[in-house]
Amino acid sequence: MRFASLGSGSAGNSLVVEVNKTMLMLDCGFSIKETVARLARLNVEPSTLAGIVITHEHDDHAGGAFKFAAKYQIPLWLTYGTLKMVSRALPNQRGPNQHQLKLNIVDSHSAFAVNDVQVQPYPVPHDAREPIQCVFSDGNHKLGVLTDVGCTTPHIEAQLSGCKALVLECNHDASMLQNGPYSWALKQRVGGDLGHLENSDSAKLLSKLDNSQLQHIVAAHLSAKNNTPALAKAALAKVLNCENNDIGIADQQLGFDWIVLN
Numbered sequence: 001m002r003f004a005s006l007g008s009g010s011a012g013n014s015l016v017v018e019v020n021k022t023m024l025m026l027d028c029g030f031s032i033k034e035t036v037a038r039l040a041r042l043n044v045e046p047s048t049l050a051g052i053v054i055t056h057e058h059d060d061h062a063g064g065a066f067k068f069a070a071k072y073q074i075p076l077w078l079t080y081g082t083l084k085m086v087s088r089a090l091p092n093q094r095g096p097n098q099h100q101l102k103l104n105i106v107d108s109h110s111a112f113a114v115n116d117v118q119v120q121p122y123p124v125p126h127d128a129r130e131p132i133q134c135v136f137s138d139g140n141h142k143l144g145v146l147t148d149v150g151c152t153t154p155h156i157e158a159q160l161s162g163c164k165a166l167v168l169e170c171n172h173d174a175s176m177l178q179n180g181p182y183s184w185a186l187k188q189r190v191g192g193d194l195g196h197l198e199n200s201d202s203a204k205l206l207s208k209l210d211n212s213q214l215q216h217i218v219a220a221h222l223s224a225k226n227n228t229p230a231l232a233k234a235a236l237a238k239v240l241n242c243e244n245n246d247i248g249i250a251d252q253q254l255g256f257d258w259i260v261l262n
Contacts, residue, residue: 001138003165005255006030006038008147008220012252013061015145015167016044019138022115025052025074026134026145028065035068042258046072051114053106053121054078056128056148057085066101067091075102077112077119081130108132122159124149127194135159141261143167147221150193152205161210164261167250168206170219170232171196177226196221199235206239214240216259218248 006014012029016039023044028035036046052074054062062082069076070091078086083103090101106112108123108130118139121132126148133156136143144163146156160166177187177198189195197205202219217240219232233247240246250256 001136001141001143002258002260003136003143003167004042004258005167005218005220005250006035006042007252007255008250009222009224009252010060011224012063013147013221014038014255016042016049017117017136017143019116019136022050022117023048024114024117024119024136025049026136027055027061028052028068029058029060029062030064032064032068032071035064038255041254046074049074050117051075051077051104053119053134054082055133056126056131057082058128058148061148062086070101073102075104075114077104077106077114079106079108079121079130079132082128085129106132120159122155124156125151125153125194127189135163141165143261145220146197146205147171149197150195151197151201152208157205157208160205162213163209164213165216165218165259166206166209166214167218167220168202168236169197169221170199170202170227170235171221172198172223172226173228173231174198174200176228176231177223180226182226190223190226196223199227199232202232203235203239206236211240215261216248217246218250218256218259220250222249222252224252 144160147169
């Protein structure tokens with residue numbers, strides 16, 4: 001089992017997971033051209049993707065998903081709430097040369113499989129219609145992904161405990177957000193219970209998990225204006241009692257290269 005990121009941040013998000021010969025994408029917040037170029041960096045052809053799971057309707061996660069999926073005939077998995085919010089943005093499928101989207105509705109508590117990849121969605125508090133995040137598994141290894149969440153819950157903690165890899169949101173530093181360029185309303189939204197996780201809150205969440213099997217951790221969805229990689233690394237490293245450089249960063253432009261779970 002391995003995973004990689006095409007990019008993570010407010011300008012676009014996408015992650016790929018591979019088990020055996022099944023490759024699944026989580027979110028697609030980039031244009032078709034940009035998604036293809038970023039996949040090429042990972043030596044991935046769009047035609048090899050078995051599906052795309054959409055966490056919620058915000059453009060930085062779903063903005064390019066439907067046109068990309070239609071072009072390459074890739075099935076999509078998403079909640080009913082997310083589908084209702086994006087219905088107006090779906091590509092026209094009535095023309096003779098238009099491909100039909102293959103849409104699969106997800107129950108936010110029910111696991112499903114896409115060929116060899118097992119997916120456990122779970123609901124999260126975020127200002128979207130029916131947002132989810134996911135734990136991916138090959139039956140032996142678990143990869144937990146959590147971004148776009150305003151606060152933790154016992155259910156989130158239960159889902160992420162025992163993972164061998166974590167991609168964990170460290171969106172902002174509280175002081176930088178408070179003193180930064182955002183409007184007061186946007187500061188309230190980002191820092192609220194339906195917004196994004198602050199570094200220290202991410203660290204507190206991490207401290208509540210069973211990390212006995214953890215091999216890799218990556219800080220994700222960092223704000224370009226309200227955080228730094230150094231601050232995010234320091235917050236998580238303190239909890240795990242490890243070196244700051246042991247914490248990975250999901251970069252907005254470069255994402256991160258393949259990480260293999262042993």
